Amino acid sequence: MNAQTSTATQKHRVAPPPHVPGHLIREIDAYDLDGLEQGFHEAWKRVQQPDTPPLVWTPFTGGHWIATRGTLIDEIYRSPERFSSRVIWVPREAGEAYDMVPTKLDPPEHTPYRKAIDKGLNLAEIRKLEDQIRTIAVEIIEGFADRGHCEFGSEFSTVFPVRVFLALAGLPVEDATKLGLLANEMTRPSGNTPEEQGRSLEAANKGFFEYVAPIIAARRGGSGTDLITRILNVEIDGKPMPDDRALGLVSLLLLGGLDTVVNFLGFMMIYLSRHPETVAEMRREPLKLQRGVEELFRRFAVVSDARYVVSDMEFHGTMLKEGDLILLPTALHGLDDRHHDDPMTVDLSRRDVTHSTFAQGPHRCAGMHLARLEVTVMLQEWLARIPEFRLKDRAVPIYHSGIVAAVENIPLEWEPQRVSA
Structure with missing residues (x-):
C-alpha cells in the first residue's frame, strides 16, 4: 500500500x-483535496467532470453534500x-462552534446587522479610502522593487490588506500576527477529526472575542470615525x-479583513507570474x-462555506433531509464551463x-467594494514599478484548502527598473 492510499x-x-x-457518493475532503499540490483551483476543477452529478455526498469532514455546479451554488445562496x-x-x-454575526x-x-455593517463598508465610503490605500500599496512595493525579488506572501499579501483594514x-x-493566527484556525481549523476541528475553531472564536471585548467597551457610545466605532x-x-x-460582529469584521483578500492575492499573483501576456x-x-x-475574482475564488437544509425536500432531483449540510465551493461557480468558455484562463475581455x-443573496460579502478597490490599486501600483515579474525558477507554491483556501511560498523575481540620469 502506497503512502497516499494509506493516508x-x-x-x-x-x-x-x-x-x-451510492452513485452520488464521492470521496472529496474539502480540507485535503486530491491533487491539491498542483493547485487549489485545479483540484476543485478535477471534481467538476462532465459526468459529475450537480450534488454529490462525501463521507469526509463529518459527511455532507457538495454542490458542484454554478447554478446550484447561486440558487442555494439566494x-x-x-x-x-x-x-x-x-x-x-x-x-x-462558529459564533459570529451576521453570517450565521x-x-x-440578519437584516439590521447587515445594515450596520453596510454603513461603514458601502461603496461611497470605500471610495473615500482610495488615496490611503494607494499610499500603503506604494510604500510596501517601493520597499522591495529595487531589490529585484520578494517573497510575495510574507512581504506583500499578508501585509497590504491587513494594514489597510487595521487602519480602517x-x-x-502590531496586532496583525496574533489576529492572523486566530484567523487561520477559524478558516482552516486544525485536527484529524470533526470533533478536534470543532474544538480548534471554538478556541479561535473565543480568542477573537477576548481580543475585541475591551475594544467594544472602549468604543461603545463613542464618536470616532473608525469602522468599529461607526458600526458598533x-x-x-x-x-x-x-x-x-x-x-x-466585530470579530467577523476582523476575520473577513485579515484572511480572504490576503489569500486571493497569492493565487492571483502566481497565475500572473506564469502568464506575462496577461500582465502585458x-x-x-x-x-x-x-x-x-x-x-x-471569478477565476480565483477562495471561500467554501456551507448551508443547512431547513426541511426535507427534493432539490435538482436529489432527496435532501432536514439538517443536511451542503458545501458551496465558490471556485466551482467561477470555473464552471457551462457558464464560461475556457474557465481556467483569465480573459480580460470576457463578457457576462x-x-x-x-x-449571493442576503449574505453577499459586505467587504466586496473594499476588496475590489484593494486589488485594483495594488495592480496599478505594482505594474507601475514592477512591469514584468516571474515565479522563481523551481519554486513550488504550497496550497491549503479549507473554508478559505490559502497558498504559501510565492518567491517572485524581476529585473529592477533603471532610472536614467
Whole structure:
C-alpha cells in the first residue's frame, strides 16, 4: 500500500445516511483535496467532470453534500428560506462552534446587522479610502522593487490588506500576527477529526472575542470615525446592539479583513507570474486592468462555506433531509464551463462574468467594494514599478484548502527598473 492510499484510508469518515444513494457518493475532503499540490483551483476543477452529478455526498469532514455546479451554488445562496446559515462551515462541529454575526443569522434577524455593517463598508465610503490605500500599496512595493525579488506572501499579501483594514478599524498594526493566527484556525481549523476541528475553531472564536471585548467597551457610545466605532453604535431595532452580537460582529469584521483578500492575492499573483501576456495586456490597456478585476475574482475564488437544509425536500432531483449540510465551493461557480468558455484562463475581455466569489443573496460579502478597490490599486501600483515579474525558477507554491483556501511560498523575481540620469 502506497503512502497516499494509506493516508486516505486513515482519514476520518462516516457512513452515508439511508437517503444518500451510492452513485452520488464521492470521496472529496474539502480540507485535503486530491491533487491539491498542483493547485487549489485545479483540484476543485478535477471534481467538476462532465459526468459529475450537480450534488454529490462525501463521507469526509463529518459527511455532507457538495454542490458542484454554478447554478446550484447561486440558487442555494439566494434561498435562505430553504438553506439556512445557522451552520455555515463543515465539519458540523466547527460550524456549530462558529459564533459570529451576521453570517450565521437568517433574514429577518440578519437584516439590521447587515445594515450596520453596510454603513461603514458601502461603496461611497470605500471610495473615500482610495488615496490611503494607494499610499500603503506604494510604500510596501517601493520597499522591495529595487531589490529585484520578494517573497510575495510574507512581504506583500499578508501585509497590504491587513494594514489597510487595521487602519480602517483603528487598530494597531502590531496586532496583525496574533489576529492572523486566530484567523487561520477559524478558516482552516486544525485536527484529524470533526470533533478536534470543532474544538480548534471554538478556541479561535473565543480568542477573537477576548481580543475585541475591551475594544467594544472602549468604543461603545463613542464618536470616532473608525469602522468599529461607526458600526458598533448603530441601533438594532431601536436599541443599542447587544453585547453578544457586538462581539460576533466585530470579530467577523476582523476575520473577513485579515484572511480572504490576503489569500486571493497569492493565487492571483502566481497565475500572473506564469502568464506575462496577461500582465502585458494590463499594462498596455489600463482600462482592461480595471474592468478585468472582476474576471480575476471569478477565476480565483477562495471561500467554501456551507448551508443547512431547513426541511426535507427534493432539490435538482436529489432527496435532501432536514439538517443536511451542503458545501458551496465558490471556485466551482467561477470555473464552471457551462457558464464560461475556457474557465481556467483569465480573459480580460470576457463578457457576462458571473461568479459567487462574494456569495449571493442576503449574505453577499459586505467587504466586496473594499476588496475590489484593494486589488485594483495594488495592480496599478505594482505594474507601475514592477512591469514584468516571474515565479522563481523551481519554486513550488504550497496550497491549503479549507473554508478559505490559502497558498504559501510565492518567491517572485524581476529585473529592477533603471532610472536614467
